[in-house]
Amino acid sequence: MNRPVAVSLEALVAVAAVAWATERLLPVLGLASSALLFLLPVLLASARGGLAPGLVTALAGAAAYNFFLLEPRFTFRVHELDNLVSVFVLGAVAVVTSRLASRLKAREAEALERARTSEQAAELSAVLAAGTPAAALDEGLALVARRYGTVRLLADGEPPDDAAFSSIDRAAAAWALHNGDCTGHGTQVMPAADWTFVPLAPKARRGSGVAAFARPAAGATRSEDELDQLRQVGLALGQARDRVVLEDERRERERLEERDALRRALLASLAHDFRTPLTVVIGRLELLARTQPEAQEALAAARRLDRRMTDLLGAARLEAGALAPTLEAVDLVDAVAAACDGIDLPADVALHRAIPADVPFVSADPVLLHHVLANLLDNALRHARAEVAIAAARTGDGVRLTVSDDGPGVPPDQRDAVFERFARGASGPAPADRSGGSGLGLAIVRGFAEAMGMTVTVETADSGGACFVLAMPVAPGAAS
Amino acid sequence: MSRILCVDDEPAILRLLTLVLARDGHEAITAADARQAMAAFDGGAIDAVLLDLGLPDRDGLELIPALLHRAKVPIIAVTARGEVADKVAALDLGASDYVTKPFDGDELLARLRAVLRNAGSQVATDGLLAAGPLHMDLGRHTASLRGTPVSLTPKEFALLRALIEAGGRVATHAALLERVWGKAHRDDVEYLRVTIRALRLKLEADPSRPDLIRNEPGVGYRLVAN
Numbered sequence: 001m002n003r004p005v006a007v008s009l010e011a012l013v014a015v016a017a018v019a020w021a022t023e024r025l026l027p028v029l030g031l032a033s034s035a036l037l038f039l040l041p042v043l044l045a046s047a048r049g050g051l052a053p054g055l056v057t058a059l060a061g062a063a064a065y066n067f068f069l070l071e072p073r074f075t076f077r078v079h080e081l082d083n084l085v086s087v088f089v090l091g092a093v094a095v096v097t098s099r100l101a102s103r104l105k106a107r108e109a110e111a112l113e114r115a116r117t118s119e120q121a122a123e124l125s126a127v128l129a130a131g132t133p134a135a136a137l138d139e140g141l142a143l144v145a146r147r148y149g150t151v152r153l154l155a156d157g158e159p160p161d162d163a164a165f166s167s168i169d170r171a172a173a174a175w176a177l178h179n180g181d182c183t184g185h186g187t188q189v190m191p192a193a194d195w196t197f198v199p200l201a202p203k204a205r206r207g208s209g210v211a212a213f214a215r216p217a218a219g220a221t222r223s224e225d226e227l228d229q230l231r232q233v234g235l236a237l238g239q240a241r242d243r244v245v246l247e248d249e250r251r252e253r254e255r256l257e258e259r260d261a262l263r264r265a266l267l268a269s270l271a272h273d274f275r276t277p278l279t280v281v282i283g284r285l286e287l288l289a290r291t292q293p294e295a296q297e298a299l300a301a302a303r304r305l306d307r308r309m310t311d312l313l314g315a316a317r318l319e320a321g322a323l324a325p326t327l328e329a330v331d332l333v334d335a336v337a338a339a340c341d342g343i344d345l346p347a348d349v350a351l352h353r354a355i356p357a358d359v360p361f362v363s364a365d366p367v368l369l370h371h372v373l374a375n376l377l378d379n380a381l382r383h384a385r386a387e388v389a390i391a392a393a394r395t396g397d398g399v400r401l402t403v404s405d406d407g408p409g410v411p412p413d414q415r416d417a418v419f420e421r422f423a424r425g426a427s428g429p430a431p432a433d434r435s436g437g438s439g440l441g442l443a444i445v446r447g448f449a450e451a452m453g454m455t456v457t458v459e460t461a462d463s464g465g466a467c468f469v470l471a472m473p474v475a476p477g478a479a480s
Numbered sequence: 481m482s483r484i485l486c487v488d489d490e491p492a493i494l495r496l497l498t499l500v501l502a503r504d505g506h507e508a509i510t511a512a513d514a515r516q517a518m519a520a521f522d523g524g525a526i527d528a529v530l531l532d533l534g535l536p537d538r539d540g541l542e543l544i545p546a547l548l549h550r551a552k553v554p555i556i557a558v559t560a561r562g563e564v565a566d567k568v569a570a571l572d573l574g575a576s577d578y579v580t581k582p583f584d585g586d587e588l589l590a591r592l593r594a595v596l597r598n599a600g601s602q603v604a605t606d607g608l609l610a611a612g613p614l615h616m617d618l619g620r621h622t623a624s625l626r627g628t629p630v631s632l633t634p635k636e637f638a639l640l641r642a643l644i645e646a647g648g649r650v651a652t653h654a655a656l657l658e659r660v661w662g663k664a665h666r667d668d669v670e671y672l673r674v675t676i677r678a679l680r681l682k683l684e685a686d687p688s689r690p691d692l693i694r695n696e697p698g699v700g701y702r703l704v705a706n
Binding site: 268271272275276277278279280281282283284286287306328329330331333334335337338341353354355356357361365366367369370475477 | 490492493496499500503534560563564581582583584585669670673676677680681687688689690694695696697698
């Protein structure tokens with residue numbers, strides 16, 4: 001039995017009870033109080049059952065009142081206007097009460113619906129926040145699918161190339177992606193589509209993917225409310241998806257850092273493993289050479305081997321991206337002096353130094369700069385006939401340091417190639433027997449220089465030899 | 481003739497060090513790891529330590545304060561990796577100097593002579609300091625080069641004093657900055673470079689080819705007065 005009929009029947013029973021009671025007690029209660037009692041069933045009926053049961057009860061109440069209480073009693077005849085008024089009042093009470101009651105009921109239903117929606121949203125958030133981002137997103141998608149039917153995440157907004165999506169679906173998906181609107185079935189935009197597409201991010205960040213919801217089965221349509229929920233679900237899924245992306249990026253970064261650390265550890269142990277035997281060889285040859293001059297040649301070769309080792313390690317550092325220059329104000333007087341101290345000057349070559357004592361400080365990593373200068377000097381000494389010159393001068397906003405030799409020079413068409421790894425001068429052997437380099441020295445010069453924000457080029461020296469030019473920035477705030 | 485504790489895990493290096501040290505008449509006491517080093521050190525009468533930083537059983541850097549805690553002997557750190565950070569860390573932890581593998585025998589012995597010479601007191605009780613041609617009178621606040629008075633600003637005076645007191649050993653940038661400018665300026669390398677430049681103008685025969693005040697790239701300055 002449906003509810004209005006049940007309520008009406010109950011109310012009619014109540015009317016009968018009131019009629020019976022008032023009929024008996026009329027002498028005690030009086031007519032006015034008895035009439036008021038008929039309001040009770042009407043109030044009950046309209047509050048519980050709404051307008052129709054209220055009106056039915058009002059009519060029944062008025063009839064009972066007329067029949068049992070109004071003179072002439074036990075007839076439906078109406079002598080005076082009284083009865084019309086009572087019918088009208090009972091009817092008005094039924095109308096007003098039922099409207100109030102139904103409004104309250106509607107509000108209650110709304111509140112319940114809101115509570116249910118926010119509970120669902122909270123449940124989804126909890127699922128999306130739990131566990132690893134990827135697992136949480138899968139769980140969340142499963143939950144959403146249970147509630148709203150088939151759902152698919154389109155990360156790049158492009159529906160997969162399968163039969164589930166028609167061309168209008170594709171157009172709707174593209175619109176949702178590019179404009180950040182909800183599109184497709186149930187919306188204002190391309191409602192003819194089978195799927196509903198909601199963006200994964202607020203409009204300001206549109207373009208970062210959409211969620212596609214399949215049309216509900218059995219020809220049902222998505223209501224306005226449901227569409228609002230889908231919009232919220234889309235944003236929640238979007239945030240979860242962002243977390244997955246961030247997590248992936250973090251993992252990738254960690255992996256790279258681990259690999260870098262491994263490379264650095266490998267370089268360090270290589271350095272150690274090569275340097276220890278070299279130390280023994282060089283140390284023993286030094287001792288030997290004190291008494292036996294012929295050991296000198298072996299000693300020089302061992303020292304060269306050590307320099308090549310340094311080159312190899314430097315190249316490996318460049319390759320591994322393990323360079324982290326710390327730039328500070330460096331005095332070229334210091335840098336050039338240290339580099340010159342570290343070289344073995346052949347007896348037949350003169351080294352000229354022209355570093356003005358007041359050259360501005362340059363911005364450099366002192367250790368990398370030391371390698372750069374040492375390699376440039378080493379290179380110049382290997383090609384020089386009789387002279388190597390190192391000089392520095394202030395230019396407009398920087399300092400130009402040159403290392404030049406009087407050797408064969410570098411032909412213009414090879415001026416870029418000499419800085420490549422394993423490049424060798426093609427212009428004949430070095431004049432003296434000073435053996436070739438590793439082919440890495442100049443590559444390291446360029447790599448280290450560029451890491452410090454410097455540029456290195458090669459020109460022709462006045463003597464016709466090579467002139468390497470290192471253009472370096474002046475240190476900020478450096479006094480000249 | 482001094483007793484030098486040599487710590488290295490490579491027997492060939494220890495044999496080489498024994499031969500090199502013998503050239504100056506030093507006796508080498510050898511240890512292959514940190515544990516042996518501590519035991520030999522406690523055996524006593526060690527005048528200086530040559531400590532390889534890459535030990536099998538313990539970080540060589542950690543061993544520096546541990547040894548110095550037992551006795552104040554000069555320690556020369558030996559690094560193979562050539563990382564400037566290692567050298568600076570060793571010096572900051574109290575090592576007197578460092579050499580890099582492969583080391584030069586003459587250079588190693590020169591460093592050793594320098595640290596052994598300075599193992600005793602640094603400042604003469606009469607407040608006079610000397611290093612080669614340089615003389616400083618701390619009481620009168622005067623300095624002279626080959627007998628000729630040199631006028632120095634207070635910072636230059638303090639810096640020169642710190643360099644002389646280091647006695648031919650390298651003083652790290654941070655140590656010099658802290659000593660002369662205070663803790664807050666440990667990283668202001670430019671202050672140091674400006675004042676070193678000013679000192680060189682007053683002390684060096686050719687300030688663009690410094691002979692007296694030498695720079696070790698990324699590490700610090702060393703006064704070479706002999």
